[in-house]
Amino acid sequence: MNMNKTLVKVAVVILSIIGLSFFVSCEPDEPISFDETLVIGKWVEGTVYERYNADYTGYTWDTADDVSEEEAQDFTWSLDEDQLVQIHIMEIGGNIPKTYTVTELSVDYFSYQDDYGTMHSFTKVQE
Numbered sequence: 001m002n003m004n005k006t007l008v009k010v011a012v013v014i015l016s017i018i019g020l021s022f023f024v025s026c027e028p029d030e031p032i033s034f035d036e037t038l039v040i041g042k043w044v045e046g047t048v049y050e051r052y053n054a055d056y057t058g059y060t061w062d063t064a065d066d067v068s069e070e071e072a073q074d075f076t077w078s079l080d081e082d083q084l085v086q087i088h089i090m091e092i093g094g095n096i097p098k099t100y101t102v103t104e105l106s107v108d109y110f111s112y113q114d115d116y117g118t119m120h121s122f123t124k125v126q127e
Helices: 002-025
Strands: 041-045 048-052 057-062 073-080 083-089 095-105 109-113 119-124
Touching: none
Parallel strands: none
Antiparallel strands: 041 048, 041 119, 048 057, 057 073, 073 083, 083 095, 095 109, 109 119
């Protein structure tokens, strides 16, 4: 019976060492960075459009709501590593910040998701 207790203690020590080494070896993922110059341009997802300008201004509009590009909602934007921040400028005053995690960005494809897991996928509009 004393041998069983010893075996259990040895097993617990071995499992603890294995668990600790696994925990220590797990390093956080390297942050993903995207080239912000690829964001610049006009993008479309269904009826939703977003335009990103080189001066970090932009605007968005939805043709399903009968809103044209000239009537679009203004925003400023920044891209730091994989964090896209849009600060929407309200006509009645005030700003509304929106933060997204960019998941893919290329010359013709742009996708990001919000904190609730809602994914947005855009393709570049050739002008």
